[in-house]
Amino acid sequence: MAMVDITGLRKVYDDGFEALKGVDLSIHEGEILALLGPNGAGKTTLISAVCGIAVPTGGTIEVGGHDVLRDYRAARRLVGLVPQEVNLEPFEKVIRTVRFSRGLFGLPADEAKIEAILRKLSLWDKRDTPIRALSGGMKRRVLIAKALAHEPRVLFLDEPTAGVDVELRRDMWETVAELKADGVTIILTTHYIEEAEAIADRIGVISAGRILLVEDKASLMARLGRKTLRIDLAQPLAAIPGALSHHGLTLADDGATLVYSYDTGSTRSGIARLMADLTAEGLAVRDVSTAQDSLETIFVGLVNERQEGAA
Numbered sequence: 001m002a003m004v005d006i007t008g009l010r011k012v013y014d015d016g017f018e019a020l021k022g023v024d025l026s027i028h029e030g031e032i033l034a035l036l037g038p039n040g041a042g043k044t045t046l047i048s049a050v051c052g053i054a055v056p057t058g059g060t061i062e063v064g065g066h067d068v069l070r071d072y073r074a075a076r077r078l079v080g081l082v083p084q085e086v087n088l089e090p091f092e093k094v095i096r097t098v099r100f101s102r103g104l105f106g107l108p109a110d111e112a113k114i115e116a117i118l119r120k121l122s123l124w125d126k127r128d129t130p131i132r133a134l135s136g137g138m139k140r141r142v143l144i145a146k147a148l149a150h151e152p153r154v155l156f157l158d159e160p161t162a163g164v165d166v167e168l169r170r171d172m173w174e175t176v177a178e179l180k181a182d183g184v185t186i187i188l189t190t191h192y193i194e195e196a197e198a199i200a201d202r203i204g205v206i207s208a209g210r211i212l213l214v215e216d217k218a219s220l221m222a223r224l225g226r227k228t229l230r231i232d233l234a235q236p237l238a239a240i241p242g243a244l245s246h247h248g249l250t251l252a253d254d255g256a257t258l259v260y261s262y263d264t265g266s267t268r269s270g271i272a273r274l275m276a277d278l279t280a281e282g283l284a285v286r287d288v289s290t291a292q293d294s295l296e297t298i299f300v301g302l303v304n305e306r307q308e309g310a311a
């Protein structure tokens with residue numbers, strides 16, 4: 001069942017800028033969907049429209065079967081939003097901040113619920129600490145606690161791990177997995193492909209106000225996960241020897257570097273074979289390095305693929 005159903009969503013801002021150009025997106029109940037996109041792709045605008053913060057110029061959005069414009073309260077009640085920026089009251093205590101968020105939705109006070117949320121986010125010990133005395137990571141947790149205070153069925157996380165350290169990123173991923181286990185539908189935006197890879201069930205790619213694709217993670221990673229191996233040679237080559245031609249190599253740095261591209265999703269990278277063939281050819285290797293395709297490269301590839309497909 002679709003928990004969030006978005007059809008033909010357009011958003012033109014007051015200055016005439018079209019941030020969303022007809023987005024169709026169906027988010028299944030209980031899934032984790034990662035929306036990947038470069039700066040300015042329209043991720044925040046999309047989330048804001050679902051949460052009733054940005055008014056759509058066209059199209060429809062339903063949450064749990066409720067239209068977000070016509071049936072705003074019922075739709076909004078189902079949604080929790082963890083914003084990109086920390087917007088907390090610095091002198092307020094953690095527990096009061098979270099209680100207040102629940103009250104905003106007109107729900108009766110429920111101390112057991114608030115305690116459960118704070119415990120889940122490892123904030124119970126900090127419940128009486130003022131926000132300003134928390135670390136940046138703890139503040140992010142408070143944002144999640146606030147978003148969960150009214151027990152939403154759908155949680156939007158707008159770049160939850162931008163600028164956080166590796167440990168906290170992993171903690172966040174764990175928290176998201178636990179929420180999914182509780183049956184919460186989760187949509188998160190991110191710039192990090194490894195984040196999408198770590199936690200998402202499906203990945204959507206958005207660029208310049210359009211959804212380029214939405215696909216199961218496994219099939220997308222297999223399609224996109226390419227790496228480049230650079231092999232610096234002790235002696236530059238004038239051309240790639242014929243015996244190496246089947247590896248699909250290219251020559252860079254005036255013949256001093258061989259570049260090999262391989263698929264991280266396949267069972268065999270072909271690297272061992274390539275190295276053996278280099279040795280057999282008598283080529284001495286000075287150094288090797290690998291690089292993952294960046295998200296940007298992937299986007300460019302996707303967009304080009306689309307254009308070629310349309311031509």
Ligand SMILES: Nc1ncnc2c1ncn2[C@@H]1O[C@H](COP(=O)(O)OP(=O)(O)OP(=O)(O)O)[C@@H](O)[C@H]1O
Pocket residue numbers: 013014015017018019037038039040041042043044045046
């Ligand atoms: N209030 C506004 N008025 C005019 N243009 C806006 C407004 N808010 C956002 N935009 C523009 O709409 C586009 C999409 O912005 P949005 O914040 O949705 O992108 P994003 O994908 O979330 O980017 P980021 O990854 O940088 O957060 C951007 O070009 C932005 O400048």
